[in-house]
Amino acid sequence: MLALFRVDPPATRSREAKCQHAGMSVDGYRAMTSALRDFLDLVATAGPGADVDALTTDLRRWTDRLAPHRVDESRRVFGERFDLPDRGQTMTPLFVPRLVTTVRAEGVARFGEYFLGSNGAAHGGAVPLLFDEVLGHVVLARGLRARTAYLHTEYRAITPIGRDLTVRARVDRVSGRKLFLTAELSDGDAVCAESEALFVELRDGAP
Numbered sequence: 532m533l534a535l536f537r538v539d540p541p542a543t544r545s546r547e548a549k550c551q552h553a554g555m556s557v558d559g560y561r562a563m564t565s566a567l568r569d570f571l572d573l574v575a576t577a578g579p580g581a582d583v584d585a586l587t588t589d590l591r592r593w594t595d596r597l598a599p600h601r602v603d604e605s606r607r608v609f610g611e612r613f614d615l616p617d618r619g620q621t622m623t624p625l626f627v628p629r630l631v632t633t634v635r636a637e638g639v640a641r642f643g644e645y646f647l648g649s650n651g652a653a654h655g656g657a658v659p660l661l662f663d664e665v666l667g668h669v670v671l672a673r674g675l676r677a678r679t680a681y682l683h684t685e686y687r688a689i690t691p692i693g694r695d696l697t698v699r700a701r702v703d704r705v706s707g708r709k710l711f712l713t714a715e716l717s718d719g720d721a722v723c724a725e726s727e728a729l730f731v732e733l734r735d736g737a738p
């Protein structure tokens with residue numbers, strides 16, 4: 532839960548400019564984060580026969596290639612590609628929005644193998660990570676600078692890995708700077724998890 536909402540709504544940002552800053556093509560960045568998700572899923576599923584020494588050497592080379600391109604937060608692309616289904620980030624389970632308004636969001640969620648806890652169930656910490664992401668879309672649609680004050684999650688059934696799930700979030704109540712929201716994750720008719728959250732709009736001048 533580390534993102535701070537920015538004042539400018541996503542539509543006003545120039546994704547081309549963001550990518551230019553990062554020295555990447557618009558489509559190239561999409562392909563890169565997609566490839567990274569695939570890679571992380573395969574790291575998670577790899578057995579002991581994997582050629583880890585060679586892979587580690589390759590990974591170190593990739594790190595060395597990216598190191599000179601480090602920029603400050605305001606110029607980063609990761610998580611800032613609002614034109615892409617996953618915002619161009621791999622930190623959260625995949626959320627592909629179908630609908631985002633100022634009062635609700637709905638879409639498809641998918642937990643890749645990377646998010647496995649055990650026995651086919653998603654890691655318990657990954658579920659609120661998804662909820663925070665989805666709720667964040669609603670809050671951002673309101674054009675607010677806000678942060679999560681709490682996010683309570685109830686686990687009703689296991690959250691399966693590798694399936695398209697449905698996630699819904701809505702604003703229940705607004706009181707001054709406080710936004711009370713709820714969210715639900717389901718697998719068909721089965722509810723996997725529910726969440727209640729409070730987002731607090733930041734005071735002027737808050738970092």
Ligand SMILES: CCCCCCCCCC(=O)SCCNC(=O)CCNC(=O)[C@H](O)C(C)(C)COP(=O)(O)OP(=O)(O)OC[C@H]1O[C@@H](n2cnc3c(N)ncnc32)[C@H](O)[C@@H]1OP(=O)(O)O
Nearest residue numbers: 532533534663664667668671678679680681709731733734
């Ligand atoms: C497209 C989407 C992409 C983005 C998706 C990612 C979204 C990620 C969003 C996040 O995860 S943000 C990062 C995680 N959250 C934080 O780091 C927040 C850390 N905490 C804070 O910064 C402050 O505590 C906070 C801004 C939440 C509140 O501080 P303030 O000084 O602005 O408010 P204040 O403490 O005066 O409280 C304001 C009201 O909220 C209430 N409140 C604050 N924290 C509360 C709490 N934890 N529980 C219950 N009530 C709470 C408080 O009682 C009060 O109620 P009243 O107005 O009725 O008096």
